[in-house]
Amino acid sequence: MVLNNITAFQFFGSVALGLLCFKIVNKFLPWIYVNIIGPKFLGPKLNIRSIGGWAVITGSTDGIGRSYAKALAKRGFSLVLISRSLSKLEDLAKEIENEYKVETKIIDVDFQDSVGIYDKIKAGLEGLDIGVLINNVGVSYSYPEYFLTYYQQNPKFLLDMVSVNIHSVTHMCALVLPVMLSRKKGLIINVSSSSASIPAALLSLYSGTKAFVTKFSEDLQTEYRDSGITVQCIKPGFVATKMSKIRASLSCPTPDTYVASALNMLGYTTTTPGYLPHNFLQISCDFMRYLTCEPFVSSLFLNYLLKIRKNALKRLNQKK
Template sequence: MVLNNITAFQFFSSVALGLLCFKIVNKFLPWVYVNIIGPYFLGPKLNIRSMGGWAVITGSTDGIGRAYAKALAKRGFSLVLISRSLSKLEDVAKEIENEYKVETKIIDVDFQDSIGIYDRIKAGIEGLDIGVLINNVGVSYPYPEYFQTFYQQNPKVLLDMVSVNIHSVTHMCALVLPVMLSRKKGLIINVSSSITSVPAGLLTLYSGTKAFVDKFSEDLQTEYRDSGITVQCIKPGFVATKMSKVKASMWCPTPDTYVASALNMLGYTTTTPGYFPHHFLEIPCDFMTYLTCKPFVSSMFLKHYLKLRKSALKRLSQKK
């Protein structure tokens, strides 16, 4: 069969190639706009300063939480700083008040404690014009148990991780949403992790709790988008914090650098790594999964984590 000197095979091959190119372009161009052109050339689409007078930040004494506190204070927000260490909260509050001349309130609670802590938080934020909530508080496995298998983990560690990484996000959102809905505007930023985008054997519960944050944020945005509420989930890779214990570099930004980048992403996407180089933590895994199969890729990552565990235990034995 010949169609104007073109064989049927050539015709259908051209159609298939055209569809493939369309699919690639259709996926690539929005990705470029959302992650490069928009944030780095146009700036954030969302005017967060118009959301309200106060911002609430959990886990605000170190790392990403502290960087968000400073960035929002610089924009004129009064702050409610929530963390478990009263002395650290007092130091951060004093530093921010002196540098940015904004009002602060501190609430010292441990998110590992019972649900009663949320009554105390509710009382502490009562009557405030809350426009922004940053759910940053989180815990991972303690060293050297970091790379133990799931059943080896202390049950108290597992319970605390769920309390801090999941319950804090759900309960804090439930506390501030009524205020935001009454004014038909508000911003909620939930901090997840890039670990949700790669296989994470030996980090099973931690990655699971962070995957919950990702899915919860996506569905919460779907539920409240038409009510004027913006929900965004950020999924950072390594950031140079006390918890990560890594040095700052292009691939591992300081908390201030990371937060400045993440704030530029507001209004473009519900879920984002928040920092352009961190996208490249996901791409190789997706590519390998596409070329081979997911169990093979998962096995590769597990072998890597086992090596890390062996190195960590070796360093620990040397210190002893």
């Protein structure tokens, strides 16, 4: 009887262990393929050069947007460069035309002005064979700060951040999707942020707008994937741009390094950090949530951002 009980215990224990191992392998192997094996050794699953002749990039004169512009020009795309600084647009267009021998158009608009600018953009895109849209333009906080404090210092920032981070994405998609659908192919890359899926107190409005971009992208892909449209949402962590004001490192790549990595992710998944080290930030956060609880993890991130806030305020006071 004891032997039978032990045998039964061993049997059910083995089954439970087998199921656990299967579940781990079932989760782990696809992650390895999507984030490491596929992008690094096989390259992108989507041949973007066959999509169309023109690529549209918002926020194209600096950082990630500028790197996307050059990466796509290198692949032979003609470019529509959209940003608010006419002089920067002219300089970038000239540089790209000289280096990559592709055609460019520039549209100077300020996405903080949510009224009227989309008529100007629509006119500038008229008649173009648009295959790619990069929704990159975005604004963030100058430094981590309490929502009400930031609002009291700059009441207009609420409208500006929603206009730039949300309205730009939805309106630009609405402008280019009809062209893509008529040709039954197209690529839309929406730039979200890692702050959309990790605790980001003191960046509450920014992280909220980026969470919208993530959700919007995922559902938009579901709506139009059978129509030949690919929607990719990238969620970068820290990238060494003018906005972040951080030096480049392994965990904080240059925009060129980040964009090269993100482009290799095309076709593997709708939502991605776009860069392997940035994956580990999300994994670490999820693991801490699993081991502890959400309030504890949120407090850890809050303390980290409070330190950044303290240092930023100290620097601002020194300049006065």
